[in-house]
Amino acid sequence: MKKKINLEDLDCANCAAKMEAAIKEIPGVINASVNFLAQKMTLEADDDKFDEILNKAVDCIAKVEPDCKVLI
């Protein structure tokens, strides 16, 4: 499954890169990208574990930039 999720208050381009790298490491993730300019995260992962992976991704984002809001 591939989903596009909007982010808010993503202010640091470095952070976007760190988030992307961290999310890619989550097991079950086929591909992930964090677009700093469009403030969007694209997550492609196994269908059956998708929600679980999405939650882990949200955690990664919070760890790198706590102020960044994920708009699910």
Place this chain on the structure above:
Amino acid sequence: MTKKQKTALTRIIITAVIFFPLLISEHLGKLDGIPGWGRLIIFLVPYAVIGYDVVKRAVTNISHGQVFDENFLMMVATFGALAVGEYSESVAVMLFYQVGELFQSYAVGKSRQSISAMMDMAPEYANLEGENGIEEVDPDDVEIGSIIVIKPGEKVPLDGTVIEGESMLDTSALTGESVPRRIRVNEEIYSGCINGNGTLRVRTSKEFDDSTVAKILELVENASDKKAQVENFITRFAKYYTPVVTFSAVALAIFGPIISGGGLKSVSTWLLRACTFLVVSCPCALVISVPLGFFGGIGAASKKGILVKGSNYLELASRVDTVVFDKTGTLTKGEFKVSRIIAAGGSSEKEQNAVLDIAAHAESYSTHPIAMSIIEAYKDRAGEGAALDSSRVENAHEDAGLGVDVRVDGNEVTIGNGKHLEKHGIKYEACEENGTIVYVAVNNEYKGAIVISDTIKEGVREAIAGMKKAGVDKCVMLTGDRRAAAEYTAKDLKIDDFYSDLLPQDKVTKVEELLAAKAEGRYLAFVGDGINDAPVLARADVGIAMGSMGSDAAIEAADIVLMDDDLRKIGSVIRISRRTLGIVKQNIVFALSVKVLVLVLSAFGIANMWAAVFADVGVAVLAILNSMRTLGTDVSK
């Protein structure tokens, strides 16, 4: 301004109001009487107001395992300053840092806004015709085959065919062309256009996600994900830059006093200088401004109806020195028309019609544009109600790029170009006219030739001149046409090189030859239509296809799509790409030089900490603002 930005601004103002009087008092010596720790407490007040979130974030991030980030470095730098008694400096640094962050956030927000405003072609609703009349719905919810109504002035929400009504369309969102186009019944209409004065009823042919406007928006958004080489370099650079500067700071703090011979007394001075280093250690200016620059460039191209599918393609386009064109359908309209019929037996009309009759039937099973033109000419000449009699035709066999072998009225007919007849050992009278020549032979006997001409598209000469002006060195034409015709066209259009008599697979080989021969660091672009030229488009460094407002094949196959098939846009996209790369390089050079300068000056104690912050922050803001120039309007076409 967002809420977060407004809060930041308030805190900055409050801090400034508290801090500046204190700073002035300090300068005037009014605070000299107060003991060290007293002054510390006084200055800690503005420091706390302006810096508490930085410290908090630094600590939280460390607990998450993220040590080396901006917050931590700023915290260490300012704490260091406080530790050596430079209280006002510490507050000033934190204040300037926050001002810089605010500016940065504001600039990024503004850029995002201007780009999304430009991309504002997404329709918000559709007027769906249902049993209960017309209902306003989400374009996402409209099924294929539904009827929608588009009122004057509205955005066309979905792709479809016009079933009723006539109007003028503003296609500028897709093509960048401001001249309105007429749209009538049975014509295709594309989402994203703006309707003129007529009401239209349209039967939708695609769902919203597959519609032209949705695809374009998605492509442009995702284009920034395909990173240019320059961007990758900056990302790698940023990874090393921060640790290197941090360790240099530590080295400076430790070895400075030793090497300079100042001993223990100078430790605080060197510590301060080391902290200054930390302030300059964030590569944010580069990491933000470079992608932003490319984003702007892609947006600028979009405004002109040029879809660039990746920042990397924009980068390649800026270094293109050779442009290779396919002839038919790219330089020419692809509309073939029979211009002359030559009969071997004589020049009477009866003889000519006989040749045409055989030829048309022979070509009746082919869908090649040349075949279609012969059939059309036959129908024209044969008069009203004429139709091909397929019972006369059997065993049709087509050889791509050569011709057709078929039986008409029981006779073996060989029809095709010179090579085809030669392959069958048939002697013919070569025709030297300009255009495509189709020879006709019946039972291995030459019967005649049909001359078919194609028209050059409008604006092609201008386009080629424009490309040369934009910096392209060589224009090359590839065609399956015979040499004489190709030469004529090449001379007419001022094309530097041409290769004729090419079979479809020869074109790929030719492009590979040209690729092998090109200069280091320069690239080759190929221009074709998306359908027939897909392999060549893929092989070229930059594949440019003509999109005819969203042709799926073109968008799939190419790296850059010209939404309205106008070759003049190639010059524009090369110009835009060079401008973008130019601005990006300016930013890199500017940011790096200022940072290095500040580092050197700080190491020698010439620049103090808040000057360093000022320089660092100023550089970031200027780089971001400079990147926004890539969006700018191109004065020339």
